[in-house]
Amino acid sequence: MNRFAFLVPLLLACSLSAQQPPQPGMPDASLKVYGSKYYIVHTDLPADQVKEVVIRMNKMAEEYHARTQGFSGDIRQRLPFYLFKDREEYFQAGGLPGSAGVFDGSKLMAIAGEQTTSRTWHVVQHEGFHQFAHAVIRGELPTWLDEGIAEYFGESLFTGDAFVSGVVPPWRLQRLQEEIKAGRLKSIKDIMFTSHEQWNGRLSIENYDEAWSMVHFLAHAEEGRYQDAFVSFMKLIGRGIPWPMAWKQTFGDASGFEQHWRAYWLGQPASPTHELYVRAAAETFNSFLARVAAQRQHFATFDEFLSAAKAGTLQTGETMDNWLPQSLAQKAAETAENLGVAWSLQTSAERTPQIVCTLPDGSRMIGNYSLRGGHITGIALDIDDTASVLRQAQSLIDQGKKPQARVLLQHALRAHPNSPQVEQVRKLIKQSN
Numbered sequence: 001m002n003r004f005a006f007l008v009p010l011l012l013a014c015s016l017s018a019q020q021p022p023q024p025g026m027p028d029a030s031l032k033v034y035g036s037k038y039y040i041v042h043t044d045l046p047a048d049q050v051k052e053v054v055i056r057m058n059k060m061a062e063e064y065h066a067r068t069q070g071f072s073g074d075i076r077q078r079l080p081f082y083l084f085k086d087r088e089e090y091f092q093a094g095g096l097p098g099s100a101g102v103f104d105g106s107k108l109m110a111i112a113g114e115q116t117t118s119r120t121w122h123v124v125q126h127e128g129f130h131q132f133a134h135a136v137i138r139g140e141l142p143t144w145l146d147e148g149i150a151e152y153f154g155e156s157l158f159t160g161d162a163f164v165s166g167v168v169p170p171w172r173l174q175r176l177q178e179e180i181k182a183g184r185l186k187s188i189k190d191i192m193f194t195s196h197e198q199w200n201g202r203l204s205i206e207n208y209d210e211a212w213s214m215v216h217f218l219a220h221a222e223e224g225r226y227q228d229a230f231v232s233f234m235k236l237i238g239r240g241i242p243w244p245m246a247w248k249q250t251f252g253d254a255s256g257f258e259q260h261w262r263a264y265w266l267g268q269p270a271s272p273t274h275e276l277y278v279r280a281a282a283e284t285f286n287s288f289l290a291r292v293a294a295q296r297q298h299f300a301t302f303d304e305f306l307s308a309a310k311a312g313t314l315q316t317g318e319t320m321d322n323w324l325p326q327s328l329a330q331k332a333a334e335t336a337e338n339l340g341v342a343w344s345l346q347t348s349a350e351r352t353p354q355i356v357c358t359l360p361d362g363s364r365m366i367g368n369y370s371l372r373g374g375h376i377t378g379i380a381l382d383i384d385d386t387a388s389v390l391r392q393a394q395s396l397i398d399q400g401k402k403p404q405a406r407v408l409l410q411h412a413l414r415a416h417p418n419s420p421q422v423e424q425v426r427k428l429i430k431q432s433n
Contacts, residue, residue, distance in 0.1 A: 030044065031043055032050075034050055036057060037058050038075050038078060039079050039081045040080050040081065041057065042083070043083040043084070043112070044085045044086070045083060045116075049112075049115070052116070054320065055320060055324070057081060057124075059158065059162060060124075060153075060163065061075060061079075061128075061132065062162075063153070063156065063163040064128075065136075067165060068137065068234075070231040070234070070235070071231055071238050072136045072238075073138070075136055076136075077135075079131055080107040081109075081128075082109040083110055083124075084110070085114065087111045093109060095109055100119070101127045102127060103127045103128075103134070108128055108131045110124050110127065121158065125150075125153045125156060126153065128153075130146065130150055137238065138237075138239075138240070139237035139239065141243070142243045143199045143211075144191050144192055145211070145243070147199065147208060147211045148213075151215070152166075152212060152215045153165065155167050155168075155172075155212075157277070159280050159283035159284045160283070160287030160324045161283070161287045164276050164280040168216065168273045170270055173268055173272065174270075175205075176209050176210075176213055177268075179210075184206050185209070185210045186210065187258065188214070188257055188258040189255070189258075191210055191211065191214075192244075192247075194207070213261070221260070221261075222264070229250045229251055230250075233246050233247060233249075233251065236249060277339060278339050278359065278365065280332070280335075281336045281339065281357075282355060282365040282367060285309075285332060285367065286355050286367030286368070286379065288309065288314050288329050289354075289355050289367060289369070290379055291314070291315070291322055291324060291376070292314050293352055293369070294317060294371050295315040295317060295374075297314070299345060299353070300345075302355070304345075305355075306333050306336070306343070309330060309332065310333045310334075312330055321375060322375065340360065341360070342358040343355070343358075352369065352370075354367050354368065362386075362387025362421075363383065363386075363387055363388055364387075366382040366383075366384060367381055368380050368381070386419040386420075386421040386422075386425060389408050389412040390409075390421055390424055390425065393405040393408050393409050393428055393432070397431060397432055403432075406429060406433070413426070413429070
């Protein structure tokens with residue numbers, strides 16, 4: 001785990017309640033207003049859709065905070081968010097022509113249409129980061145960084161109780177690689193010094209792809225090699241140091257960065273974050289399994305659970321803490337069948353039912369949750385990588401590095417005492433003595 005890539009989001013309660021009408025001069029006084037932990041939501045969507053909006057928005061703010069806590073502050077007041085069913089009302093309220101969402105320096109606005117879609121949420125997550133950054137990140141972010149982090153969060157996957165960030169959509173990777181090979185992108189130096197006015201003066205998908213890829217590289221490339229420097233860079237900006245000076249102090253010459261960035265992206269496989277898509281599906285299933293368990297709905301097998309997910313018959317509570325949209329489970333069920341992993345539902349008299357996903361390399365993702373009085377008090381996804389550790393340890397033993405192998409195996413035994421490979425671990429520990 002690291003500070004930027006896989007921090008556990010805070011599990012904070014949220015509430016939904018109608019508020020007083022907007023003040024004069026606010027966009028469209030006919031919109032209903034709903035309060036939540038981090039946002040004041042103004043919308044004309046029906047109540048069932050508003051529930052999802054409030055849940056997602058609060059989890060989104062928690063994701064921003066968790067992933068940027070090394071260099072950001074706290075949200076100290078609720079942020080205004082306007083979500084319009086009618087696009088003309090969005091434009092009348094100040095939405096930019098041709099846009100589907102915007103942060104105008106104070107309020108976040110977006111178009112939902114008759115039903116929110118993944119495109120809606122990409123836009124909201126992107127523009128929502130601009131609003132969050134404006135509220136809690138000190139210093140002036142350069143345009144490439146502001147837009148790059150916004151796109152990074154725009155690609156995040158909502159799972160019901162959290163987000164999975166850092167995903168690289170295969171279609172976007174392919175487009176980026178084509179842009180790099182065809183020379184359609186700016187040099188790293190040029191995009192770094194692109195001003196806000198220049199960026200908005202000629203909006204191009206290439207600029208967004210390049211900025212997103214730069215942020216993703218800094219957060220994840222080469223097993224997190226640049227993460228500490230990235231956090232230091234952001235902290236220096238937060239202290240008021242101009243970003244070029246902050247960059248020089250943390251990364252040095254940008255020309256070397258461009259070489260590594262280019263090689264990294266051109267060397268990526270077709271689906272480099274396949275495991276994150278698996279994780280998103282597993283987390284979503286776990287969120288729903290916790291809720292159906294609280295509602296005393298039972299399944300004997302994973303196939304039964306999956307059929308109910310597809311049919312939209314998974315039972316959840318009606319409160320903001322217990323409810324989730326059936327469409328989220330349906331999408332996860334559709335995705336899960338194409339991931340090439342094995343799913344199972346483990347049940348026993350001693351434990352609550354658990355969703356278990358087994359990857360081709362033998363690693364397992366195990367859903368865990370706790371209930372009290374019909375309410376979820378904890379939820380998490382455990383990663384059992386014992387199978388991978390066994391292979392690493394055997395390789396070390398073959399190289400005569402028994403002490404290193406023993407440390408790995410002992411750690412795996414402590415971390416996953418219920419793993420199916422426990423006996424193999426113990427046998428290999430004996431061989432490493």
